Amino acid sequence: MSKHRIVIEPSSENSNYWKDLWNYRGLFYFLAWRDVLVKYKQTAIGLLWAVIRPLLTIFVMWFIGWLFESKVPQGIPRILLVCAATLPWQFFSSSFSEASGSLVANSNLLTKVYFPRLIIPASTVIVCLIDFLISFVILLIIMLYYQFVPDVKILLLPLFLFLALVTSIGAGLFIAALNVKYRDFRYVIPFIVQFGLYISPIAFSSADIYNSTRIPQLVKYIYTLNPMVGIIDGFRWCILGGETPLHLNPFIASITVSILLLIMGIWYFRKMEKSFADVI
Amino acid sequence: MxxxxxxxxxxxxxxxxxxxxxxxxxxxxxxxxxxxxxxxxxxxxxxxxxxxxxWALNNVSFEVKQGDRVGIIGRNGAGKSTLLKILSRIVTPTKGRITIDGRVASLLEVGTGFHPELTGRENIFLNGSILGMRKAEIKSKFDEIVEFSGVEQFLDTPVKRYSSGMYVRLAFAVAAHLEPEILIVDEVLAVGDAEFQKKCLGKMKDVSSSGRTVLFVSHNMAAIQSLCDKAIYLSKAKYKKQARLIK
Structure with missing residues (x-):
């Protein structure tokens, strides 16, 4: 008979899940396209928002860093140091919060059609990725203004962008699945994003933390567990060059946390996925 | 078998x-x-x-043969919609097993995923892909869909400015052009004015007479009579009987 045989059973592990996901890539594309279209509809300045929002954050974080006199490596303008960190942070915070709320925002789809639910949070991240690429213009302009020429390491940037993607999808999937059942998480997300802005190396650099004698060793360890630390340090290392070295051990710790987040996020999402339509 | x-x-x-x-x-x-x-x-x-x-459904068993057009009837709360949701893989059953041989498209609501800010044109593509059509498929049927809906003039207007009738017509037009092997439809024909309803019913007949398998839930017995050749009767979450309809 037909090659599309579907077996529906109570708790059967759908062995075709990843194949299904591939078959539904068209829907993934259309949902991402919808989010891109809708995002700046009926706004006067449209896409400019993708530049203005990170720009304002850069100024504020630059001001905080300047006020508290955080250290700036030799030969690098402070604004460039802040910018190289704010852009990945902005990408993480927006894709994390969008992905976390995405299932509830699309509840009408969840209860009316079948598709691998992973598509929804994944497609919202695409919009944030596009915003990130647009906001990259800020960095280019600042570099041009200070006539700062990055070295060949900048070619490794996509790798760190990918890490940021992994982290935000991992955390996003986890919270999105929890949010379906417990709407409490809707209130947790802004806190994570707000605190993250201050405990990640944006206004300061990781070297300040590691070289400080006032900070206990334990706090330094905890600090490295923030996956954004490794990612932001990586961005700075790629863009600014040798003056902002990549601390290897903390970096490995951060990456490990990112990957664990992704694995846990997917695992929990897959576990809860079947009951989404029942409890949403 | x-x-x-x-x-x-x-x-x-x-x-x-x-x-x-x-x-x-x-x-x-x-x-x-x-x-x-x-x-x-x-x-x-x-x-x-x-x-x-x-128990929204209790020990229900039946089978549907290739090309059958089956109406599912029963009172409110008999479990019809739950059954359709399980068949369309939106919710999982607590017990039992279902085997389906073929591509399923389910139409549990008119205009699923329509976005008010998007234009009619954009929504045709979005809704089509949500219902399981491929991009090329939507493109090739685009003109037909637009003609069926009768909203050519407002194709580039956001659907939030549509009258409710226009909205529903456009949504149904997309759904009517689905071509799966198995079509699952929940009470969606009760839309639009009498003339459009007739048009929908006609379209549904075309779809079902082309050898496709159709499962159709409705309270409208006239619609069931004209569309289906069999009916399954559910009552209080249980399967009661299946019968051939007399034309």
């Missing part, structure tokens, strides 16, 4: 209902103090409620 396209075996679906144990609240003050207490004593939130099982 060979040409059973859908085989449903002992399907059951259980929901848990929460009931509040307490007597009626007398005053706003009682409500407030009670809520306040439950904040400080979280265990109270849970102890207050007890759960009851509710």
């Amino acid at each position: 060979e040409n059973n396209i859908i085989q449903v075996e002992n399907i059951s679906k259980r929901y848990l209902l929460n009931h509040q144990n307490t007597g009626s609240y007398n005053s706003l003050r009682d409500v407030i103090t009670d809520k306040a207490q439950s904040i400080f004593r979280p265990s109270k939130i849970f102890s207050k409620t007890n759960t009851e099982e509710f």
Whole structure:
């Protein structure tokens, strides 16, 4: 008979899940396209928002860093140091919060059609990725203004962008699945994003933390567990060059946390996925 | 057995209902103090409620043959919509097993995923892909869809500015051009004015007479009579009987 045989059973592990996901890539594309279209509809300045929002954050974080006199490596303008960190942070915070709320925002789809639910949070991240690429213009302009020429390491940037993607999808999937059942998480997300802005190396650099004698060793360890630390340090290392070295051990710790987040996020999402339509 | 396209075996679906144990609240003050207490004593939130099982479907079995057009009838709450949701893989059954041989498209609501900010044109593509059409498929049927809906003039207007009739017509037009092997439809024909309803019914007939298998839930017996050749009767979550309809 037909090659599309579907077996529906109570708790059967759908062995075709990843194949299904591939078959539904068209829907993934259309949902991402919808989010891109809708995002700046009926706004006067449209896409400019993708530049203005990170720009304002850069100024504020630059001001905080300047006020508290955080250290700036030799030969690098402070604004460039802040910018190289704010852009990945902005990408993480927006894709994390969008992905976390995405299932509830699309509840009408969840209860009316079948598709691998992973598509929804994944497609919202695409919009944030596009915003990130647009906001990259800020960095280019600042570099041009200070006539700062990055070295060949900048070619490794996509790798760190990918890490940021992994982290935000991992955390996003986890919270999105929890949010379906417990709407409490809707209130947790802004806190994570707000605190993250201050405990990640944006206004300061990781070297300040590691070289400080006032900070206990334990706090330094905890600090490295923030996956954004490794990612932001990586961005700075790629863009600014040798003056902002990549601390290897903390970096490995951060990456490990990112990957664990992704694995846990997917695992929990897959576990809860079947009951989404029942409890949403 | 060979040409059973859908085989449903002992399907059951259980929901848990929460009931509040307490007597009626007398005053706003009682409500407030009670809520306040439950904040400080979280265990109270849970102890207050007890759960009851509710079987939305109970041991339902039947099969559908290739090319059958089956109407599913029953009173409100008989489990028809739950059955369709299980068949379309939106919810999982608690017990039982279903085997389906073919591509399924389900139409449980008109205009699923329509976005008010998008234009009619954009929504055709979005809705089409949500219902399982490929991009090339939508493109090739685009003109037909637009013509069927009769909203050519407003194709580039956001659908939030559409009248409700236009909205529903456009949504149905997309759905009517689905071409799956199995089509699952829930009570969606009751839209638009009488003339459009007739058009929809005609379109549905075309779809079903082209050898496709159709499962159709409706309270409109006239629609079932004209569309389907068989009917399944559900009552109180149980399968009652299946019968051939007399034309």
